[in-house]
Amino acid sequence: MVRRILIANRGEIAVRVIRTCRELGIETVAVYSTADRDSLHVQLADQAVCIGPPPSAKSYLVKENLIMAALRTGCQAIHPGVGFLSESADFARAVQKEGLIFIGPDPEVIDLLGDKVQARNTAKKYGLPITPGTEGAVQDPVEAAKIARELGYPVIIKAAAGGGGKGMRVIRREEELAENLAIASREAAANFADGTVFIEKYLENPRHVELQIVADGKGTVLVLGERDCSVQKRHQKLIEESPSPAVDEDMRRRMSEGAVRMFRELKYRGAGTIEFLVSGKDFYFMEVNARIQVEHPVSEFVTGIDIIRQQILACTEGRMEIDPETVRLSGWSIECRINALSPGKVHRLDVPGGPGVRFDSFLYSGCTVPPHYDSMVAKLIVYAPTRPLALARMDRALRELRIEGIKTNAAQQRWIINHPKFQSGDFGTGYYAEIEKEVEHVH
CATH class of the missing domain: 3.30.1490.20 (ATP-grasp fold, A domain)
Structure with a gap:
């Protein structure tokens, strides 16, 4: 087991990784720009290193600074989180060159899957249908x-x-x-x-469905169900749920068999997602995200598996703690991304609670949301035995959520999940465009 990991990211994903590392008994080193000096991930980590000024190009994207921070603090591994350098083969190579573990696939695999043209050809080679x-x-x-x-x-x-x-x-x-x-x-x-x-x-109004996988790099590839990510604003995901209302057992089996075949042959290691477009009874390979995804908590809820934990173990020890025979999907989970519509200071934060409610965020009362980074400030995730109950639970949780001092899209998310079209489960990637004018007037 590694003793110390540097998290080459910020915000809620850095907080998320710190929590799992603490349960594993692994110390963490946070990195931060001067704009993130008082961020929650900096406060929670065992150590923190400033890596530059606010612009990400001068801080979170500077490979040399991240690797130097890891070496100087005695880390054995680097977790790249999501975004930034998480799918950079060059960064992975540079990390490995310094004798550190990159918590993700091998650079050669990232290269192969990161280029969508190559990834399409790879998927076709292993029998997956492509558009x-x-x-x-x-x-x-x-x-x-x-x-x-x-x-x-x-x-x-x-x-x-x-x-x-x-x-x-x-x-x-x-x-x-x-x-x-x-x-x-x-x-x-x-x-x-x-x-x-x-x-x-171009497929008109398809569903966007993705499979969550974890693999040990030695041939064991597990599919942890699918997620439906069809609610998107200009290709940016807003709401995710698992399972997908559009996927039946036969489609799930066919998707999973093709995904396992490809990831096994690639000797894939860690967490990853394979994305599809679904039109009727047909599905088409779209791309692979060779990293953890923002929406991984819904898969964690329906499987009961800590995906970050398995990712770390797979990449640092070549093993996972999951018995393939025990992986079962149960119940329904929904995630709403809470985006800041303006930067500023959070004067008050009331976090929803109760059965089956999870709030992943870097917010706290008194913190400042800087203007330099992605607008997502939190993820509200619920779990329930059925989709109708999950929807009711999400509605209740959104009503309880209170963030004062900055504007967010929480009220808009509540409006979307209560729309008859979303409630029916029968919608595609064109759904948000159909309701956008109505949503924009919700505050």
Whole structure:
């Protein structure tokens, strides 16, 4: 067992990792920018190291500073969390070069799965269905137009690297293609330092479903159920639930068998997510996130498994504590992401409680939410035996949640989960766009 881990991240995910490390008897080292000096993760960790000024490009994204902090504080491993450098193969290589453990897959696996074009080809190799599209990068507008005509409009341009909707454009007419090809490439280059884009057939209003996996790098790959992430605002997830109302036992089995086959062959290690688009009874591989996901708590609720714990054990000891025969899905879990609509000081925080309620956050009364980072400040997660009860519990928890001093989307989340369309469970990724004008007026 490693004795000390540096957490190369901030906010709620850093707090989340610290909690599991404490239960494992592992000391933690937090890193922080000057804007995060008083953040909760800094207060909870055993040690904390300042790594630079507020801009992430000068602090949380500076590989050398993170590795130096780990070495100087006697850490044996680095946990990258989510975002920032969590899917950087170069960072993983640099960590390993210094004799430290990177809590994630091998750099070569990250390389293979981080590029969406390569990942599509890998998924196809292992028998997973993929959305019709190009097998390589597309740069020439004339070539792009030919491909789009063959696929049939609408099509979608996607960045080969990164995620979060950056470098992504839906094209419905040929005259829109050339300009958007250039825009998508520039956006991808600006956000991921890689302007490579490709083209796929665009599926109208599909479900977005992902499987949570954990693997030990030695051939044991466990699927911990699926999550439905279809409620999205401009490709940014807002609400997640497990299981998915759109997935039956047969689809779950087919998805899982393909995922296990691919991750086993890749000798994948740690936690990961494989994402699909679901249309009717068909599903299509979309991408792999070679890291822990923001929405992992819903999978933890329906399986009773601490996924961060298994991730750390798999990457530091090559083992997991889970008996494959005992993995069972039970009940229903829903997560609402609480986003700050403005930075500022939190004057009051009332956290909801009661049966089956969990609040993952870095907020506390008196803390300051800086303007420099992702807007998500908390995750409210509930669990119940059935979806109707989980919905009622989430409604109750959102009513109890009180955050004063900053504006959040909590009231909007409550409006969404009580909308008849969401309550029915019959919706796709176009759902939020249908209700957006109504939601924006909720305060």
